[in-house]
Amino acid sequence: MPHYKAPVEDMMFLLRDVFRVQDIFAELPEQKENDLEIISSILEEAGKFCSEILYPLNAAGDIEGCRLENGIVRTPKGFAEAWKAFSEAGWGGLSAPTEYGGQNLPRTVQILVDEMLSGSNLSFGLFPGLTRGACEAIEAHASQALKDTYLPNMVSGVWTGAMALTEGNAGSDLGLLKATATPRADGSWTVTGSKIFISSGDHDMAENVIHLVLARIPDAPAGTKGISLFLCPKILVNADGTLGARNAISVGALEHKMGIHAQPTCVMNYDGCQGWMVGEPNRGLAAMFTMMNAERLFVGVQGLGVADASCQTALAYARERMQGRSPDRAGTVPIIAHADVRRTLLSMQSFIEAARAMVVYTALEMDREKFHPDATIRQRAGENVALLTPVIKAALTDFGFEAAVAGQQVLGGHGYIREWGQEQYVRDARIAMIYEGTNGIQAQDLVIRKLTLAEGLPVRSYFAQIRQTLAVAAAHSNAAPLAEPLGAALDLLEGVTTRLISGDLAGPDDRNAAAVDYLRLFALVSFGWMWVRMVLACAPGQPLPDALVQHKRAAATFFMQRVLPQATALSQQISAGAGSIMALPDELF
Amino acid sequence: MPHYKAPVEDMMFLLRDVFRVQDIFAELPEQKENDLEIISSILEEAGKFCSEILYPLNAAGDIEGCRLENGIVRTPKGFAEAWKAFSEAGWGGLSAPTEYGGQNLPRTVQILVDEMLSGSNLSFGLFPGLTRGACEAIEAHASQALKDTYLPNMVSGVWTGAMALTEGNAGSDLGLLKATATPRADGSWTVTGSKIFISSGDHDMAENVIHLVLARIPDAPAGTKGISLFLCPKILVNADGTLGARNAISVGALEHKMGIHAQPTCVMNYDGCQGWMVGEPNRGLAAMFTMMNAERLFVGVQGLGVADASCQTALAYARERMQGRSPDRAGTVPIIAHADVRRTLLSMQSFIEAARAMVVYTALEMDREKFHPDATIRQRAGENVALLTPVIKAALTDFGFEAAVAGQQVLGGHGYIREWGQEQYVRDARIAMIYEGTNGIQAQDLVIRKLTLAEGLPVRSYFAQIRQTLAVAAAHSNAAPLAEPLGAALDLLEGVTTRLISGDLAGPDDRNAAAVDYLRLFALVSFGWMWVRMVLACAPGQPLPDALVQHKRAAATFFMQRVLPQATALSQQISAGAGSIMALPDELF
Incomplete structure (x- = not known):
């Protein structure tokens, strides 16, 4: 029968042998204490928690799903207990600042634990993920008073977080959003609007849910430059930190979804609820984007x-x-x-x-x-x-x-x-x-904004790093046969990159049409790079298990022979430009 | 809000302009009466039925699903009524022989109606599809007595059909199946075994379900050469054609599936039920495969x-x-x-x-x-x-x-x-x-059996037909630019075909490893061929709507520029052979 085992051995191979994090962390004053032994034991423990506590709830949670009963969201059996165990073990605050109760561990450790959460129980994993995201936005932009009031309980998992961005008519284009916020005499705001697709929007696992809500203040400019961010707790917090009255926030409905059934994705109504601005007026999107x-x-x-x-x-x-x-x-x-x-x-x-x-x-x-x-x-x-x-x-x-x-x-x-x-x-x-x-939006972001970021230095530096690895690989008998196809694919990638930045494909429609294929090509080359690096880390003389070495070499060869050839096709597809796509009138599709 | 409209215009374009079925049917004595007008009105009517009756049940059927209550399968609300309307309108017998109440229409018309059934309500469409399949097997292999007893009611939709092949340990490899059949004195058989994944295995939409069950008779050879086919009705049929006693067939469970929730996929138990052999002993698989x-x-x-x-x-x-x-x-x-x-x-x-x-x-x-x-x-x-x-x-x-x-x-x-x-x-x-x-099995079938069928004549003839179209296209200004990339892709396809039949890729593992990519390449070239034919049918002077012509040309160009380039990658992937795939020991994956 199915099971889930956290891939700790492979993670440690990456940390220790491929990326040598011991050397990297040694350069980071706050992280130099975190040696491989500590990291390994954290990953082992996290893996155990995921396999033993979260994975067994995964299928059951999918079948049971969440329910909305008299305005209250009920999560599946066992989720509340798992959340308690998770929080008490401190897993929620892994990378959070120590001043708010976190452990200030590197993102690298955090993200590997996130992989385990996702593999064992994605619906569950979204609760800490969104809470952490909300904490990071609050930490970066909120007033000290808000931080002191909210962060300790969020880091400890006593409260959870949610992000309320999307509205019925404003998804990929957040500039269209309509929720409003009007000032109150005490410096707080009255937030009004309806949001959809709000993950962890409400539930019965923690005492409070802290919503970060995007809304427009009076006289805000139209579009994305007139959006502000507000912290709206489900239950208001008294001056002494205790919980007070219920805020005017309610669950309009639970979305019926294809999957992640144990995750309460809510329609949320903010019915003139009380909120506090996070960051500057009209700079809400920027605050979210940090x-x-x-x-x-x-x-x-x-x-x-x-x-x-x-x-x-x-x-x-x-x-x-x-x-x-x-x-x-x-x-x-x-x-x-x-x-x-x-x-x-x-x-x-x-x-x-x-x-x-x-x-x-x-x-x-x-x-x-x-x-x-x-x-x-x-x-x-x-x-x-x-x-x-x-x-x-x-x-x-x-x-x-x-x-x-x-x-x-x-x-x-x-x-x-x-x-x-x-x-x-x-x-x-x-x-x-x-x-x-959406992944389409990501591809647009890559091609339109990221390729030209800092005058193109980042993308050039990235490719230069790959070239450097290729040069090293050329001298290694196991890696050299991999370097050759990767080099050819990188040539193709660099070729279309130049054309997209300032060549014949730099027009807005050509970029837009190319984006998804380009991102895929970029990813294939990146994966190929990682395979060469992994095989280099398996060089003779390394004290690695023979099974791991054999597996890595076989998978690397497979990738070059059976996956990377797509690079040629993608490069051709991109090169076609948008002409034939744009020429057809809308009504003739 | 979503809707479904049967693509009758596109279907008629294919029938009339691309394939000129009027000329083809004229050569088929039994079909020459079926002119374009008749076919068009059948497709229009079928489309109407699918849009108006079946499509509205699609989402509701998915949500409600089927239930097993005291051994009886309940289909979602409305399905039984829809089945009655479908059967009474004669849609179930479209391509069935007239002697059993069918209309003997061409497969071509039948399959286009099947597309509409699938698009509007796949769960529903499986009922007539499986009934038709069972009828075809009975018609081709059963005794006249069985045909007379069962076919009229199956063709009319009073009864439905089901195919019982798969067992828990015998899926892709039917040679492993274990169900048994022992002879009775009256020439019938006692069938015993448990089958899984039986679509339309039981339901409340029709009076009887006729199961075609694969089982082994005593002393049957092992493997696929020892399998016989049995007709086992849910309710036994009296000599006068009326329904008699319940046969020893029961529903063990309904499978919980990812989709097609309105389709009752059953675990079926044949507990010493009475059955009648269809076709020859030990030739059951062949009977199924016709x-x-x-x-x-x-x-x-x-x-x-x-x-x-x-x-x-x-x-x-x-x-x-x-x-x-x-x-x-x-x-x-x-x-x-x-x-x-x-x-x-x-x-x-x-x-x-x-x-x-x-x-x-x-x-x-x-x-x-x-x-x-x-x-x-x-x-x-x-x-x-x-x-x-x-x-x-x-x-x-x-x-x-x-x-x-x-x-x-x-x-x-x-x-x-x-x-x-x-x-x-x-x-x-x-x-x-x-x-x-499975699609993996299909790919094996293509590469291992079909390429060498009739000494390779079919595949050579198929490619020759494509070459013929390419030659015609070269002289047409709209089609010539499409013919060029298609010709290049066909070259690649022919190249790997030769190597798979008798060249460096003809070893069993190389073929097995190549199969899925090869089938995809074969399909891409076939789709490209269809695009050239469609554009040729849109040649200047044809009385076609300008909107259709523009759309077809744009989509054809898109296909050549943005889809067909994959052919190169697939050809490279196939060329890699199975070496690196087979070398890794099982335990090192």
């Missing part, structure tokens, strides 16, 4: 986590399920003997392991951005993160969904029924391609 | 139908939903203005319309196989159908699912919730990649 990189990395990791869970089940099934014959084995064989099944499993693994490496690489850049003493390094790291954020968010959720679908296919009919859990992974993984900015 | 081509074409069409339904909603939404700005239009624009949304819609349409053309092409070959007076033409047509069956089944469901996912993405968050119906299409479409032989 934590967007982290949120989008988190969503990308959701795609990765669910894909890994699906792959684990597919692999276990493929080893046990006896069907058919194969040329080299006697009698009926486990289906893993069939080349096509092996191909399917390797297609999943060659994505998952490279994606995990990209996550670690990006999270380390976030740690440098936050903790490095050198301002130039901080800035460069931040720009690199900005560049990679849309890639991670979209590619890990797109490929992650495809991997979950492949993992379902390995089980045949058994993948379509509830019993093995594979169909839930597909339904759950699907949301990550949509929320926190 | 109707497999038709069944697999039907499943392929399911992928197409659901994709089209999803595309219709996505298109309607894209025209209405106002978000963002675009370079050439003032103010907030409908999202169809954005190049990426247009690209997404065209990716769906360029698949859907080409797939529909492939379906018509293949169904016409089935009609030739059945109705043509010339035995050589019948045989050639049959071989062509055999070649194309796995391609249609797998490619239309794979690409169909991808299209449904794309259609969901167009709606952003609104695609993930139930309201717009897009998430149901994704869940429903997913099954078609699995049942009736």
Whole structure:
């Protein structure tokens, strides 16, 4: 039967052997105490919690779902107890500042724990994820009084957080939103509006829900430059920190969704509720966006986590399920003997392991951005993160969904029924391609904003890093055969990049039309880079298990032979431009 | 709000202008009366029935699902009434022989109606589809007595059919099945066994369910050569044709599935029930497989139908939903203005319309196989159908699912919730990649059996037909630019075909590893061929609506520029062979 085991060994290989985080953390004064031993034990413990407490609630939570009873959201059986255990163990405050009760651990550790949460129970994982996001926005922009009032209880998990952005007519285009906020005499605001798709909008797991709501103040400019951010607690907090009266916030409905059934996605009504502004007037979107990189990395990791869970089940099934014959084995064989099944499993693994490496690489850049003493390094790291954020968010959720679908296919009919859990992974993984900015929006962000960020320095530096690895790889017998196809793919990527920045594809429609294929190409090259780095880390003489080394080399070869060839197609597709797409009148589609 | 409109105009374009069925049917004595006017009115009426009766039950049926109450399966509200209306209008017997109450219409008409059934209500469409499949097997193999007893009521829809093949340990490998049949004194058999994943296994919509059950007779050889086929009615039929006692058949459980919730997929127990052998002893699989081509074409069409339904909603939404700005239009624009949304819609349409053309092409070959007076033409047509069956089944469901996912993405968050119906299409479409032989099995069938069928004549003839079109296209100004990339892709396809048949990729593991990519490449070239044929049919001087001509040309160009480039990648991936896939020991995955 299906199970979930946190991939701690692979995570430690990345941290220790591929990225040598011990050297990176040594340069970060606040992090230099966090050695590999500490990190390993944190990951082991987190993995245990996820396997033993959260994973068993995953299927049951999907079946039971959330209910809205007399205005109160009921989460599935066991969720409230799991939240309590999670919070009491301090998992919610892993990367939060120590002054508010957190442990100030690196993002890199945080995000690997997020992968485990996502793989074992995505619906549950969104509660701490959104709470952390709200905390980060409050910490970065709110007044000290608000921080002191709200952060300790949010970090400890006594209260949770929610982000209220989307409205019925304002999704990808938040500039259209209509919620309003009018000032009160005491400096607080009256917030009015209706929001949809609000994850963790209400529930029965914690004492209070702290909503961050986007709304317009009187005389605000139209569009995105007239949006402010407000903190609106479900239950008002008294001056002494105790809970007071109920605020005028209510759940309009629970959305009926394809998946993440144990996650209460709410229609929320803010009926003249009391709120406090976070940050500057009309600068609400900017305040929200300071934590967007982290949120989008988190969503990308959701795609990765669910894909890994699906792959684990597919692999276990493929080893046990006896069907058919194969040329080299006697009698009926486990289906893993069939080349096509092996191909399917390797297609999943060659994505998952490279994606995990990209996550670690990006999270380390976030740690440098936050903790490095050198301002130039901080800035460069931040720009690199900005560049990679849309890639991670979209590619890990797109490929992650495809991997979950492949993992379902390995089980045949058994993948379509509830019993093995594979169909839930597909339904759950699907949301990550949509929320926190659809993958189409991510691709636009990459092509339109990120390629030209800082005059194109970040993207040039990124490609230069890959070239550097290729140069190193050329001298290593195991890595050199991988470097060759990757170099060719990088040539294609650089070629279309130049054309998109300032060449024949730099027109707005051409960029818009190219974006999704371009992001995919960018991701493939990035995954290929990670594979070369992983194989380099497996160089002879490294004290690594032979099984890991063999597996990495095989998966790397597979990636270059059976996945990376798509780069050529993508480059051709991008090169076609938008002409034929734009020429057709709307009504003739 | 979402709706479904049967694509009758596009169907008639294919029948009349692209394939000129009037000329083909004129050569088939039994079909020459069926002119375009008759066919058009049948399609119009069927479309009306699907839009007005079946589509409104689709979402409600998904939500309500089927229930098992005291051993009896209850279908959702309205399904029984719809079945009655469907049967009374004669839709179930469209292509059935007139001697049993059918209308003996061409497969080509039948399959287009199947597309509408699938697009409007896939769960419902499986009832007539499986009944037809059972009728075809009975008609081809059963004794006259069985035919006379069962076919009239099955054709009229008073009774329905079900196919019981799969067991818990025998799915893709039916040779492992364990159900048994022992002879009775009266010539009938006692059938015992448990079957899973039985679509339409039981329900409350018709008076009887006729099960075709695969089982082993005493002393049967092991494997697939020891399987016989039995007709086991849920309720025994008296000599006078009236219903008698309940047979020993019971529903063990309803499967909990990802989608097609309104379709009762049953665990069926045959507890020593009475059955009658259909066909020869130990030749049951062969009997089942005579109707497999038709069944697999039907499943392929399911992928197409659901994709089209999803595309219709996505298109309607894209025209209405106002978000963002675009370079050439003032103010907030409908999202169809954005190049990426247009690209997404065209990716769906360029698949859907080409797939529909492939379906018509293949169904016409089935009609030739059945109705043509010339035995050589019948045989050639049959071989062509055999070649194309796995391609249609797998490619239309794979690409169909991808299209449904794309259609969901167009709606952003609104695609993930139930309201717009897009998430149901994704869940429903997913099954078609699995049942009736998984798409992996289809690919194996194509590469291992179909390429070498009749010494490779069918595949060579198929490619020759494409070359012929390319030669014609070269002289037409609109088609010539499409012929060039298609010719290059065909070169690649022919190249790997030769290598898979008798070259460096002809080893069993290489073929097995190549199969899925090869089928996809084969399908892309086939779709490209259809696009060239459609554009040729739009040649200047044809009396076609300008809107249709413009649309077809744009979609064809899009396909060549933005979809067909994948051919290069697939050819490279296939060329890699199975070496790196097979080398890794099972335990190191």
